[in-house]
Amino acid sequence: MPMIETPHMRMPKLGLGTWPMKGAECQAAVESAIGLGYRHLDTAEMYGNEEAVGAGIAASGVARDALFVTTKVWHDKLTPDGIRGAIAASLARLKLDHVDLFLIHWPNPAMDLDACLRSLEAARGAGLARAVGVCNFPPKLFRRALTAGITPIACLQVEHHIYLDQTPLLDLAREHGAAFTCYSPTTKNAVAEDPAIRGIAQKHGATPVQVALAWVLRHPHVAAIPKSAGVLNQGANLGALALRLDAEDLATIAALPKNRRLVNPAFAPDWENG
Numbered sequence: 001m002p003m004i005e006t007p008h009m010r011m012p013k014l015g016l017g018t019w020p021m022k023g024a025e026c027q028a029a030v031e032s033a034i035g036l037g038y039r040h041l042d043t044a045e046m047y048g049n050e051e052a053v054g055a056g057i058a059a060s061g062v063a064r065d066a067l068f069v070t071t072k073v074w075h076d077k078l079t080p081d082g083i084r085g086a087i088a089a090s091l092a093r094l095k096l097d098h099v100d101l102f103l104i105h106w107p108n109p110a111m112d113l114d115a116c117l118r119s120l121e122a123a124r125g126a127g128l129a130r131a132v133g134v135c136n137f138p139p140k141l142f143r144r145a146l147t148a149g150i151t152p153i154a155c156l157q158v159e160h161h162i163y164l165d166q167t168p169l170l171d172l173a174r175e176h177g178a179a180f181t182c183y184s185p186t187t188k189n190a191v192a193e194d195p196a197i198r199g200i201a202q203k204h205g206a207t208p209v210q211v212a213l214a215w216v217l218r219h220p221h222v223a224a225i226p227k228s229a230g231v232l233n234q235g236a237n238l239g240a241l242a243l244r245l246d247a248e249d250l251a252t253i254a255a256l257p258k259n260r261r262l263v264n265p266a267f268a269p270d271w272e273n274g
């Protein structure tokens, strides 16, 4: 499994997204992914599936140190006490003594950012999280977190795929030595209906989703966490790591509209000005 190497952490480039799976389906998906060679698992307190992810890890028989586990604190707990309690509760549900990456799931306009970063740093210092970071921060807020000097922001996790330009956030992450994890990287399989992507896929003997994944993964600091419940799609997504797009493919993808957000807007910050 190729790794992202930054000053703050090493992270496998492809991980398994686990939302919205729960219970036995989620445990089985985690076990099959690890069996195929996945070493990176993405969960969150909000997904209600940390017990299932932990059970899948335990049942996999793969050593804890060989795995990279991310979880996230929900936006209603962004106070020092809230964050402290959230990581303890997540670890108890996962039955782990640490996670590899602990993220703020969504920014909250009422949060004291510096106080939250000090709490993340305390969790890191106590060894509960090997690295910390944020999700869904718009550029101005992400820059504030990166430059606050309170804790190394190891990663930004945000929506990114062939239909959404995230150049300002990609550049900020790279300039500050942070990794960038794409969620919804397959476009939730919307690419299956896109004639331009189907054409590229046919040329390479690949699938449209593999093309979409190869496009985001081409940057050295970028990881992707496609969700897939079944072994066939999980295996196909791993196959995207070997797909190299050429200049003609990149030009075709560059010409596609890049303003389509798929995530639920219920929690969204002001993406342009926040």
Ligand SMILES: NC(=O)C1=CN([C@@H]2O[C@H](COP(=O)(O)OP(=O)(O)OC[C@H]3O[C@@H](n4cnc5c(N)ncnc54)[C@H](OP(=O)(O)O)[C@@H]3O)[C@@H](O)[C@H]2O)C=CC1
Binding pocket: 016, 017, 018, 019, 020, 042, 043, 105, 135, 136, 157, 158, 182, 183, 184, 185, 186, 187, 188, 189, 209, 210, 225, 226, 227, 228, 229, 230, 232, 233, 234, 236, 237, 263
């Ligand atoms: N930090 C945040 O705020 C957010 C984080 N996330 C994380 O990112 C993960 C992925 O994002 P998500 O929004 O689920 O989007 P994805 O782009 O991963 O799309 C998932 C969908 O695509 C299908 N799919 C996956 N692989 C293939 C394939 N090879 N061929 C055809 N269809 C495929 C899945 O079906 P099937 O299961 O049948 O394979 C599922 O329906 C989430 O699970 C979660 O862990 C997501 C949203 C927000």
Ligand SMILES: O=C(O)C(=O)[C@@H](O)[C@H](O)C(=O)CO
Binding pocket: 019, 044, 046, 105, 263, 264
């Ligand atoms: O999946 C996540 O990480 C999210 O934050 C959202 O997609 C969230 O789960 C949601 O939209 C629930 O309706």
